Amino acid sequence: MTALVFDRRRATRTLLWLLLGAVVVLYAFPFVYLxxxxxxxxxxxxxxPPMFLPKTWTLANFHAALSAPGVPAAxxxxxxxxxxxxxxxxxxxxxxxYGVTRYGTVPGQVFIMGALVARMVPPVxxxxxxxxxxxxxxxxxxxxxxxxxxxxxxxxLSIWLMASYLDAVPVELDEAARVDGxxxxxxxxxxxxxxxxxxxxxxxxxxxxxxxxxxxFALLLTSIHAQTMPVVIANFQTQYGLxxxxxxxxxxxxxxxxxLLSLFLQRRIVAGLTLGAVKG
Amino acid sequence: xxxSSESDGSKLSRGTxxxxxxxxxxxxxxxxxxxxxxxxxxxxxxxxxxxxCEAGGKAELTKIAQLFQKQTGTTVNLVELPYAGLxxxxxxxxxxxxxxxxxxxxxxxxxxxxxxxxxxxDQLFTPAVKxxxxxxxxxxxxxxxxxxxxxxxxNSEILFYRKDLFGSSKExxxxxxxxxxxxxxxxxxxxxxxxxxxFSRGPKLYGTDVKGAVxxxxxxxxxxxxxxxxxxxxxxxxxxDNPQHQAALAFYxxxxxxxxxxxxxxxxxxxxxxxxxxxxxxxxMMRFWAxxxxxxxxxxxxxxxxxxxxxxxxxAGIAGIPGPWYLSVPEKGNNTALAMEFLKFSYxxxxxxxxxxxxxxxxxxxxxxxxxxxxxxxxRPLLETLSAKATVGRPANPKWQQIVDTVLVPMLQKSVTxxxxxxxxxxxxxxxxxxxxx
Numbered sequence: 001m002t003a004l005v006f007d008r009r010r011a012t013r014t015l016l017w018l019l020l021g022a023v024v025v026l027y028a029f030p031f032v033y034l035x036x037x038x039x040x041x042x043x044x045x046x047x048x049p050p051m052f053l054p055k056t057w058t059l060a061n062f063h064a065a066l067s068a069p070g071v072p073a074a075x076x077x078x079x080x081x082x083x084x085x086x087x088x089x090x091x092x093x094x095x096x097x098y099g100v101t102r103y104g105t106v107p108g109q110v111f112i113m114g115a116l117v118a119r120m121v122p123p124v125x126x127x128x129x130x131x132x133x134x135x136x137x138x139x140x141x142x143x144x145x146x147x148x149x150x151x152x153x154x155x156x157l158s159i160w161l162m163a164s165y166l167d168a169v170p171v172e173l174d175e176a177a178r179v180d181g182x183x184x185x186x187x188x189x190x191x192x193x194x195x196x197x198x199x200x201x202x203x204x205x206x207x208x209x210x211x212x213x214x215x216x217f218a219l220l221l222t223s224i225h226a227q228t229m230p231v232v233i234a235n236f237q238t239q240y241g242l243x244x245x246x247x248x249x250x251x252x253x254x255x256x257x258x259x260l261l262s263l264f265l266q267r268r269i270v271a272g273l274t275l276g277a278v279k280g
Numbered sequence: 281x282x283x284s285s286e287s288d289g290s291k292l293s294r295g296t297x298x299x300x301x302x303x304x305x306x307x308x309x310x311x312x313x314x315x316x317x318x319x320x321x322x323x324x325x326x327x328x329x330x331x332x333c334e335a336g337g338k339a340e341l342t343k344i345a346q347l348f349q350k351q352t353g354t355t356v357n358l359v360e361l362p363y364a365g366l367x368x369x370x371x372x373x374x375x376x377x378x379x380x381x382x383x384x385x386x387x388x389x390x391x392x393x394x395x396x397x398x399x400x401x402d403q404l405f406t407p408a409v410k411x412x413x414x415x416x417x418x419x420x421x422x423x424x425x426x427x428x429x430x431x432x433x434x435n436s437e438i439l440f441y442r443k444d445l446f447g448s449s450k451e452x453x454x455x456x457x458x459x460x461x462x463x464x465x466x467x468x469x470x471x472x473x474x475x476x477x478x479f480s481r482g483p484k485l486y487g488t489d490v491k492g493a494v495x496x497x498x499x500x501x502x503x504x505x506x507x508x509x510x511x512x513x514x515x516x517x518x519x520x521d522n523p524q525h526q527a528a529l530a531f532y533x534x535x536x537x538x539x540x541x542x543x544x545x546x547x548x549x550x551x552x553x554x555x556x557x558x559x560x561x562x563x564x565m566m567r568f569w570a571x572x573x574x575x576x577x578x579x580x581x582x583x584x585x586x587x588x589x590x591x592x593x594x595x596a597g598i599a600g601i602p603g604p605w606y607l608s609v610p611e612k613g614n615n616t617a618l619a620m621e622f623l624k625f626s627y628x629x630x631x632x633x634x635x636x637x638x639x640x641x642x643x644x645x646x647x648x649x650x651x652x653x654x655x656x657x658x659x660r661p662l663l664e665t666l667s668a669k670a671t672v673g674r675p676a677n678p679k680w681q682q683i684v685d686t687v688l689v690p691m692l693q694k695s696v697t698x699x700x701x702x703x704x705x706x707x708x709x710x711x712x713x714x715x716x717x718x
Contacts, residue, residue, distance in 0.1 A: 011282075041579055042559075042577045042580075070360070074389065127372065128372045128375070129376070131372055131373060131376055131378050131380075132377075132378035135378045137379065137380075140380055141380065169619050188441075202516070219361065219362075219365045219368065219369055220368070220369055220372055223330065223332075223359040223380055223381075224330075224357050224359060231361065231362070231365070234334070234335075234362035235335035235360055235361065235362050235363060237335070237362050237363060237364075238335050238336025238337075238362075238363055239334060239336055239337075239363045239387065239603075240336060240551055240552075240569055240571070240572070241550070241551045241552035241555060242552050244552075273332050280616070
């Protein structure tokens with residue numbers, strides 16, 4: 001009987017591992033293929049039939065990518081826009097979510113639903129008017145202007161994420177802080193935020209990634225002084241075809257900081273993702 | 281107090297993450313916003329113009345822009361954007377009226393869509409200018425009776441072939457005995473069919489490629505067949521199912537369906553795939569844009585073994601679809617006089633565009649200046665193709681891009697899927713195009 005249970009458990013576990021492996025392959029394959037392509041020779045890049053592993057490994061694509069004009073500047077612009085947008089998103093989302101969760105008013109509920117609706121508007125519908133607005137306030141082709149535009153994308157999601165995390169933090173903690181003489185803001189800053197730090201980290205990463213990978217607003221709002229990497233990567237697609245080798249090399253380089261950031265904050269992300277699950 | 285314990289156990293102390301993030305963000309935000317202001321002042325102070333261009337075509341303008349800056353003191357900012365993104369950017373700015381550029385580099389097929397928002401450049405089209413441009417470039421610049429763009433460079437498909445295969449005495453003998461005439465770069469549809477079938481020895485070598493995912497090559501064959509236009513005639517009437525379109529489609533698709541002279545995957549084959557097949561030595565011939573001749577990689581097995589010839593001829597002779605790009609000035613631009621000065625300068629110094637990675641120009645005299653150098657062996661066939669009587673541009677219709685994306689490419693993809701009924705496909709395409717153009 002014990003052996004039967006043990007066998008069944010092992011079979012279930014094997015099946016789960018196989019499923020997990022299939023999902024990982026499904027998700028990881030395009031990225032792994034991109035990375036491997038970046039090490040291929042120009043003639044092997046889109047060989048017919050395609051080759052998975054490079055026949056000859058080369059760093060020539062990375063050299064060409066990094067030597068392309070505007071690449072280091074674009075990397076810096078991406079970092080600027082993403083950092084500013086992340087800070088703006090958190091500065092606005094944390095108090096907004098705190099107000100909604102702690103006061104529980106009807107306007108608060110309407111506001112949070114409204115934030116969700118804003119998320120449903122196609123970015124292109126916002127993009128064209130933003131061109132005019134940024135031009136008129138002199139923020140066109142600046143990292144700040146682009147970061148503000150990116151915040152319109154990340155803010156609704158940030159508010160929703162933060163609301164779910166703050167909802168999971170017991171109100172009794174705020175009350176205890178208030179009894180000890182803290183103000184509302186003091187309670188938020190000194191007591192609630194440290195408890196929800198994991199959630200804030202997750203929200204920050206989502207906001208950062210939303211800006212880091214964003215293409216449309218960067219295309220419409222930047223020219224020389226703030227052009228970000230997604231546009232520079234897309235520039236390798238010309239009217240006569242795609243420079244696969246250089247493009248994949250640059251995309252590989254561009255994904256490194258995000259991978260490192262995710263690894264660095266891995267514990268916080270896991271903690272943040274489970275924070276909403278222990279609400280009560 | 282699970283949250284506290286989680287917090288205690290973390291490597292980032294209380295709020296450290298937030299403080300670090302906040303400090304980093306502010307440190308970046310302040311110089312970024314201050315920098316934007318400084319740049320605006322600098323831009324207002326010194327003479328400068330902004331030119332938006334396609335990433336692949338930026339090189340064509342770089343030397344001209346540098347010389348313009350040197351001679352006039354005006355800074356030229358070349359803003360490089362991806363091909364599809366450039367259209368969206370220009371479209372967005374012209375429709376909103378909020379412009380960030382003074383000059384735009386436009387593909388000929390976009391001109392009809394933007395013509396209403398572009399400044400007239402009639403005064404630049406003098407008789408001398410028109411005489412030094414290919415007729416298709418002059419007609420492509422004129423929309424609704426007004427010139428709206430100055431050509432920067434043009435291109436056309438020509439024939440690429442493997443010199444090593446065509447020059448082999450063994451191949452020459454075999455070809456002569458099978459077809460009864462000498463092996464040479466084909467000049468007609470019949471010769472192209474013969475040579476393509478002769479060299480098809482798959483899977484290592486095929487005669488040529490068949491591009492199902494792009495429409496321009498089929499359109500060139502339509503002109504070679506003698507059609508008065510491609511898809512639409514001069515009056516805008518839909519002619520996509522006329523006998524010339526049918527003959528061109530039969531010639532084009534039969535290479536795949538009947539003669540099987542191309543590698544698998546015709547419906548997905550586009551420019552990049554075709555170029556790659558040829559550069560890998562998998563095809564003996566390729567109809568392709570002329571600029572690709574000097575760009576064959578040194579590690580390609582066909583490097584140094586490629587010859588070029590004019591595009592093949594049908595009943596109406598040689599014909600190609602020109603692919604010109606123009607410089608245009610927006611009607612509501614802030615810097616119109618300077619922008620117009622740059623357009624004239626670009627035309628006057630058009631030969632500089634040849635010294636770029638794309639290596640193309642717009643003026644006949646610029647091409648002629650370089651055509652005898654071995655590196656520019658593709659210029660002579662390109663000139664012959666562009667000067668051919670049957671070579672004309674694509675219709676000046678604002679819906680052209682939509683016609684291409686939603687009708688022509690899907691129709692071509694269906695035509696290379698085995699038992700296609702070419703007449704039925706063209707008839708169906710006719711009603712689709714009719715619906716689009718109204």
